[in-house]
Amino acid sequence: MQPLAEITTDTAILRKQSRRVDRRHNIEPVISKMRHLMQQHFGDMEPVGLSAIQVGVDLQIMTLASEGDHGPPLFILNPSLTKTRGTQMGDEMCLSVPGRQVRIRRPYQVTVAGMNDLRRPVRYRFKGFQARVCCHELDHLKGVLITDHETGEQ
Numbered sequence: 001m002q003p004l005a006e007i008t009t010d011t012a013i014l015r016k017q018s019r020r021v022d023r024r025h026n027i028e029p030v031i032s033k034m035r036h037l038m039q040q041h042f043g044d045m046e047p048v049g050l051s052a053i054q055v056g057v058d059l060q061i062m063t064l065a066s067e068g069d070h071g072p073p074l075f076i077l078n079p080s081l082t083k084t085r086g087t088q089m090g091d092e093m094c095l096s097v098p099g100r101q102v103r104i105r106r107p108y109q110v111t112v113a114g115m116n117d118l119r120r121p122v123r124y125r126f127k128g129f130q131a132r133v134c135c136h137e138l139d140h141l142k143g144v145l146i147t148d149h150e151t152g153e154q
Helices: 028-037 128-141 146-151
Strands: 049-051 061-064 074-085 088-094 097-106 109-115 121-127
Touching: 028 061, 049 128, 061 128, 074 121, 074 128, 088 128, 088 146, 097 128, 097 146, 109 128, 121 128, 128 146
Parallel strands: none
Antiparallel strands: 049 061, 061 074, 074 109, 088 097, 109 121
């Protein structure tokens, strides 16, 4: 596994399709790095979600801030969107695409299945802003950036 970087803006890395996490992957350094970055400020931006590809690791790992910022961030490995409901429009920014803000239509409610950082099965239902963040991070795992929504590539 390559060394962990800070948040990357390198589109060659960000465009990679993330690989599924399996037993042979040592994910602890990635989880630790992401947990640390979720507590940082980047200029006037606070992270509300991150994907492993944003720290240069092409594994299907994402994290979201706990609702209301109470408690530790949630980690989801090999996340799979199992259900969506409704729609919402909103502006999104991204630590990997600094200085850009894009208006994007997302589901209002999502259900996501995967594993937590202890590799136990989990299922979460997110609404509103958290659903938006979840979809944003799922996009990262597929190599999709917010600018793709802006140009109509998605």
